[in-house]
Each structure stands twice: as C-alpha cells, then as structure tokens.
Amino acid sequence: MFNIPIKYDKLLKLMEKQGITSYTLKKNNIIGQATFKKIKEGGDIDTRTIAKLCGLLNCQPGDILEYIPENEKPQE
DSSP: OOOOSEEOHHHHHHHHHHTOOHHHHHHTTSSOHHHHHHHHHTOOOOHHHHHHHHHHHTOOGGGTOEEOOGGGSOOO
16 A cells, blocks of 8 residues: 555544544544545545544644655654
8 A cells, every 4th residue: 555645643643632533433424434544544535534524623634634755754
C-alpha cells in the first residue's frame, strides 16, 4: 500500500479527547469502517471525509492532519 505524506495522529488524539470512537463515526453516518481503517493506516481520504470530520469535531483541517515531507519520515 502506498502511504501518502499525511499523518492523522492529531485526528485520533482529538477523537479520543472528545470520546468519539470508530463506532460513533459509523453509527452517525460520518464515515465508514473502511475509511476509518485508511485513517489508522495512513491511507488516502478525500476532502468530503475531512469536511465531515471537521464538522463533527468543530475544528479546521490543520487540527486533524499533518503533512510530513518524505525526507522527514522515519525509515521503515
């Protein structure tokens, strides 16, 4: 799987802080389990998903994702 240079650690921390689980996201039709799995694995999500998450969390995109240049990523 190709990993994009976007990290969603901020999103996961904000969700935890607000008590929002993957079940909450699915139950309220925010995003599906497959999309949440992409987030957990550092995959590609679209801007509609980002907008839904920002609406739910009352935040801006920069509050939930971070760009990490290729040369700053840890070696796998």
